[in-house]
Amino acid sequence: MHVAIIGAYGSAGVAVAERLADADEVDRLTLLDGGEPGGGLCILRGCMPSKEVLSAAAHRYHARHDERLVGDPPDIDLERVVASKDAHITNFAEHRRSAVHSLAEREGVEFVHENARFTGARTLAVGDRELTPDYVVVATGSAVNVPDTPGLNEVPYSTSADVLDATEFGESGIVMGFGYVGVELAAYLSEAGVDVTVIEHDDRPMDEADDEFGDDLLALYREEFDIDVRTNVSEQRVERTDDGGVRMYLTGESAEELVEADQLFLFTGRRPNVDGLNLDAAGLKSEEGWVEETMQARDDDRVFVVGDVNGHEPILHVAKEQGFLAADNVLAHAAGEDLDPYENVHHHVIFSGASVYPYVRVGHSEESAADAGLDAISVSRQASDDGVFKTKYATRGRAKLVVDADDGTVLGYQGLHYHADVMAKTMQVVVERQMRVDEIPDRAYHPTTPEIIDGLLRAAKKELR
Numbered sequence: 001m002h003v004a005i006i007g008a009y010g011s012a013g014v015a016v017a018e019r020l021a022d023a024d025e026v027d028r029l030t031l032l033d034g035g036e037p038g039g040g041l042c043i044l045r046g047c048m049p050s051k052e053v054l055s056a057a058a059h060r061y062h063a064r065h066d067e068r069l070v071g072d073p074p075d076i077d078l079e080r081v082v083a084s085k086d087a088h089i090t091n092f093a094e095h096r097r098s099a100v101h102s103l104a105e106r107e108g109v110e111f112v113h114e115n116a117r118f119t120g121a122r123t124l125a126v127g128d129r130e131l132t133p134d135y136v137v138v139a140t141g142s143a144v145n146v147p148d149t150p151g152l153n154e155v156p157y158s159t160s161a162d163v164l165d166a167t168e169f170g171e172s173g174i175v176m177g178f179g180y181v182g183v184e185l186a187a188y189l190s191e192a193g194v195d196v197t198v199i200e201h202d203d204r205p206m207d208e209a210d211d212e213f214g215d216d217l218l219a220l221y222r223e224e225f226d227i228d229v230r231t232n233v234s235e236q237r238v239e240r241t242d243d244g245g246v247r248m249y250l251t252g253e254s255a256e257e258l259v260e261a262d263q264l265f266l267f268t269g270r271r272p273n274v275d276g277l278n279l280d281a282a283g284l285k286s287e288e289g290w291v292e293e294t295m296q297a298r299d300d301d302r303v304f305v306v307g308d309v310n311g312h313e314p315i316l317h318v319a320k321e322q323g324f325l326a327a328d329n330v331l332a333h334a335a336g337e338d339l340d341p342y343e344n345v346h347h348h349v350i351f352s353g354a355s356v357y358p359y360v361r362v363g364h365s366e367e368s369a370a371d372a373g374l375d376a377i378s379v380s381r382q383a384s385d386d387g388v389f390k391t392k393y394a395t396r397g398r399a400k401l402v403v404d405a406d407d408g409t410v411l412g413y414q415g416l417h418y419h420a421d422v423m424a425k426t427m428q429v430v431v432e433r434q435m436r437v438d439e440i441p442d443r444a445y446h447p448t449t450p451e452i453i454d455g456l457l458r459a460a461k462k463e464l465r
Contacts, residue, residue, distance in 0.1 A: 003371075039096045044089060082164075174197050209416075387447065410430050
C-alpha cells in the first residue's frame with residue numbers, strides 16, 4: 001500500500017507519518033512538503049514563538065504591578081525579544097526537520113522537498129513527477145484569514161506573524177479580531193508601548209467561556225493593560241490617513257464611531273490552507289462539512305484531511321490526535337474494518353493577560369452542560385479568596401468547576417487566573433477519567449496555586465450534600 005502525506009513537516013503530518021512508518025501494511029510512504037524552512041506552523045509562526053514574546057510581556061507586567069519594586073518599569077527591547085525568539089525557534093524547527101528526515105531513511109519511506117497538487121482523484125503532481133498513491137493525507141495547516149472589509153486592501157496591516165518579527169511598532173494601533181490570537185497579542189502590544197484599541201463585535205470575548213470569564217477579561221484588559229476595548233461594534237470600512245496611519249469607521253448600538261491609529265493589526269483568525277492544492281481536480285471542495293469525523297474527505301474516502309486544514313478545530317494537540325487517528329483509520333479502511341470517529345474532550349488554553357492570566361477550559365462549561373441537557377451543578381471561586389495569589393501579587397480572576405448533580409463526576413473546569421495553564425493537564429486527567437469529586441485528594445502543597453482547585457472541590461462536595 002502506498003500513502004502520500006502532503007504537509008509532512010507540520011504537527012498533524014508528522015503524527016501520521018510516524019504511525020504509518022511503523023505499519024507493516026504500508027510498503028511505500030511518500031512525505032511531501034515544500035516548506036522553507038520546514039517545521040510546521042506551530043513552531044514557526046504559532047504557539048511556540050508567540051509564547052516566547054509573551055514571556056517578555058509577562059515579566060514587564062509583573063514589574064509594573066508589584067508594589068515592592070520601585071523605579072520605572074523597564075521597556076521591552078524588541079530587537080532582543082525577536083533575536084531570542086528566532087534562535088529558539090530555529091532549534092525547534094531543526095529538531096522537527098531532523099525527525100522527518102530520519103523517517104525518510106527507513107526502507108520504503110521517501111521525503112520530497114516539494115509542494116504537491118492534485119491533478120485527478122488521488123493523483124498528485126510533485127515537481128516533474130506524478131504520483132498515484134492508494135491513499136492521500138492532506139495536512140497543510142492554515143493561513144491568515146483576511147476579511148472583506150471595504151478599504152482593507154488599500155491599508156497596510158500587520159498579521160500575527162508580522163508582530164512576532166517586529167522590532168518596532170507605531171505609538172498606537174487598532175486590533176481587528178479578538179479571538180485567541182487577538183486576546184494573546186493585544187496584551188503584548190500594550191506592554192511593548194502601543195496604545196491599543198480593540199474591536200469586539202459582541203458583549204465580551206471568548207465565546208467558549210461562561211459570561212463571567214469574558215467580563216473578567218474585559219475588566220482585566222481595560223484596567224491592568226489600559227486597552228480600549230470597543231464592544232458591540234463592527235468594522236464598516238477602513239482608509240489610510242494622510243500621515244500613513246489608519247482610520248476605521250465603526251457602527252454599533254450608538255451612532256457611527258471613528259477611531260484612528262498609526263497601525264492596523266489583523267488578528268481575524270485563520271482559514272484552511274488549501275491554496276495551490278487544486279482540490280477541484282480531485283473532486284474535493286473545501287467547505288463546511290467537507291471532512292467527516294473519521295478524518296475522511298466527504299467526497300473521497302481514500303483522502304484523509306487532518307489538522308487545521310480540515311476546519312474542525314485549529315489547535316495543536318487536536319492536530320496531533322487527528323493525525324494518529326487518521327493513520328489508524330487508513331489502515332482500518334485498507335483492511336475493510338470499521339473506522340473510528342475523532343472524539344475529544346474540550347481542552348483549550350488561551351495565554352491571555354500577557355500569559356500572566358491565562359484562560360483554560362477543560363470539558364464542559366456551565367452553559368455547554370446545560371445545552372447538552374446534563375443535570376449539573378457549578379461552583380466558583382475567586383483567585384483573591386486564596387492567600388497564595390496575594391503572595392504572588394496576582395489576585396485577579398476566578399475558577400469554576402462543573403460536576404454531575406447526581407454522583408459528583410467532574411464534567412468541566414474553567415480558570416482565568418495566575419497559573420491556570422499549568423492546571424490544565426491535571427484537570428484533563430480528572431475530566432477524561434470521569435473522576436468524582438470525592439475521589440480527588442483535598443491536599444495541595446501549601447502555598448501553591450492549585451489550592452484554588454481544592455477550594456472548588458470542597459465547595460462542590462458541600463453543594464452535593
